[in-house]
Amino acid sequence: METPSLLLCKGLLLTASLLTCWNSPTAALRTTKEIRFSAAEGGKVLLSVPIQAENLISFHWYKGKDEDQDFTIAHYEKDTDLLKLGNATSGREEIYKDGSMMLQDVTQEDTGIYTLETFGTHDHLEITHFYLQVYKIVTKPTIQVNNTRVGRRRSTAILTCVSPDTGIDTNWFFNYKPLNLTERVTLSPEERKLIINPVWRVDSGIYQCEASNYFSSRRSSPVLLVLAYG
């Protein structure tokens, strides 16, 4: 036998993927959600969750995972239509009365958790944790070759894709087309080094590497590999 309040709880579970849900005659109905967001460094991101505006009484934005008053970004009361900023603001937030928050000019330091607490009618307290990941725009990589003129027969050429960035993927291009790996043309495990062993005349041409992450990619300047022997 399920009571009506339990059924309501289950219904919400299905529609809002709640992680916590309980109900008793005295306690507020508390629901918790987690949402992941990502943004590119220097860009902006809108942290928002659908809120039933007609049921909204107030909301609170916090920096971090806890509903800690010391880390208040903003507090809004619908009754008085008053929006107060807390001391955890960066000055780059824009808070909207529907409970959403726009972060502008995001930096790596903005990566982290933001918590939105909304209080609605029927004692409904809803906590949303926003996990924000700010991605770096990759820098242009360069290619280092131990020798761009390969003179000896059966010699090896090693091209290294040099990038100051971490957490990037590397792709290689030959004559502006994706490079095909063969028995002679291989990559080091982390794909930063292109190893051609032995070098053949067909390997003469233009090489580029490309560094990419989820948000951006940059290609190196072309490097010409010349096979000097006849």
Ligand SMILES: *[C@@H]1O[C@H](CO)[C@@H](O)[C@H](O)[C@H]1NC(C)=O
């Ligand atoms: C905000 O102010 C409180 C009390 O004045 C302080 O304890 C807290 O560390 C401050 N928070 C930030 C993020 O500066």
Ligand SMILES: *[C@@H]1O[C@H](CO)[C@@H](O)[C@H](O)[C@H]1NC(C)=O
């Ligand atoms: C490039 O480096 C590889 C490995 O260190 C070496 O075997 C090869 O001889 C070098 N090639 C030239 C042209 O120096």
Ligand SMILES: *[C@@H]1O[C@H](CO)[C@@H](O)[C@H](O)[C@H]1NC(C)=O
């Ligand atoms: C790699 O192989 C594909 C399919 O055979 C070919 O179209 C492409 O031109 C090759 N890429 C290079 C750089 O040769």
